[in-house]
Amino acid sequence: MAVISTTLPSEKLWTGGKSPFNVEYGKLMMWYFLMSDAFTFGAFLISYGTIRFSSNGWPDPNEVFRSFPLAPEGIHAPLVFVSIMTFILIISSVTMVLAVHEGHKMNKSGVVNNLILTIIGGIAFLSCQAWEWSHLYSEGAWWGSNPFLNADGSQSSTNFTNYFFTITGFHGFHVLSGVVINIVMLIMTLLDKFEQRGHYLMIEKAGLYWHFVDLVWVFVFTCFYLI
Amino acid sequence: MSNTTALAEAHDNSTTKEIWKITAYLSILTIIELALGFWMMGLNSDSARFTVKGVIVILMIAKAFYIVAYFMHLKHEVRNLIMTIIVPLFLFVWFITAFLYEGNSYKNLRNTYDPYKKAQSSIKVSNSESSEHKVHSE
Structure with missing residues (x-):
């Protein structure tokens, strides 16, 4: 029996000569980087949760995030704008998977098209966030300044705006760097770098980063806008 | 030769199918979350709101699972890699x-x-x- 078990592929992975994780070095390191980044975002969100749990009152997100671009000032449309932002990010994640998939097939034009769509999605998301930030700023919200009352009508502290701008800002910066990485990938694809290498593994690593940005948004969206 | 191309094509089709299936799941989960969010605005009892928030958190974890497992392809990696990522989390x-x-x-x-x-x-x-x-x- 022992002889049979050593011939199993999972056992063979540890006999040396190749990665026991069966992935390329760069991809493994991207996973470890993303894990450490997950702890960074986790620490931010847990700190937000701790402060929220320790406060007697907290602003109602449906009152704070109620506006929409080009809509009249007094409009009450909670969750509408942020759901558009969420769908933009999900769709751009899908086009990124498709780009990776086309890369497996060595289909250069497919990779280029899907990367362009992903970049457009990323820029659209950043534009939405820029509008939201400038709108909140125009209402008097910023780091150290909170014009919104608590849900029960009592005076709120600046914790809400501090956490909101820090965490969505940190996430937005990740989106921005993801867009830059995708643009670099697009240029490298257009210059036939990956055709020369014989594989599109670099697109997979950029894809992992991009999906992680989408993943973080799932948590930020839930923690700030929904609950 | 024709056999291998047919195989590759079948694999290609199943991967694309999986991508669209997961896209549909993620969209449906998001729509349910938003519907719960809208519904929660009308609720007055604290315990009811707390329960809805719990459901939303569970849906959020389901979404995270689909993104990591399928979009980031972790489900199809070897067990060693899955464990080295998941266990520390x-x-x-x-x-x-x-x-x-x-x-x-x-x-x-x-x-x-x-x-x-x-x-x-x-x-x-x-x-x-x-x-x-x-x-x-x-």
Whole structure:
């Protein structure tokens, strides 16, 4: 029996000569980087949760995030704008998977098209966030300044705006760097770098980063806008 | 030769199918979350809102699973890689429990032993007044 078990592929992975994780070095390191980044975002969100749990009152997100671009000032449309932002990010994640998939097939034009769509999605998301930030700023919200009352009508502290701008800002910066990485990938694809290498593994690593940005948004969206 | 291309094509089709299936799942989960969010606005009882929030958190974790497992392809990696990523993340279980419990306990202690603070936080402010002066710290 022992002889049979050593011939199993999972056992063979540890006999040396190749990665026991069966992935390329760069991809493994991207996973470890993303894990450490997950702890960074986790620490931010847990700190937000701790402060929220320790406060007697907290602003109602449906009152704070109620506006929409080009809509009249007094409009009450909670969750509408942020759901558009969420769908933009999900769709751009899908086009990124498709780009990776086309890369497996060595289909250069497919990779280029899907990367362009992903970049457009990323820029659209950043534009939405820029509008939201400038709108909140125009209402008097910023780091150290909170014009919104608590849900029960009592005076709120600046914790809400501090956490909101820090965490969505940190996430937005990740989106921005993801867009830059995708643009670099697009240029490298257009210059036939990956055709020369014989594989599109670099697109997979950029894809992992991009999906992680989408993943973080799932948590930020839930923690700030929904609950 | 024709056999291998047919195989590759079948694999290609199944992968594309999986991508669209997961896209549909993620969209449906998001729509359910949003529907719950809208529905929650009309709820007055605290315990009902708390339950809906719990459901939303579960849906959020389901979405995270689909993104990591399928879009990031982790489900199809070897077991060693899956474990080296997932096992350290279990630290979050302790991390979240301990800190939220701590925050809640701090609130209860302060409300019990600092009546002034509690009285301050229950004063209602009118809307026009609050835009005049913004309080800068707790």
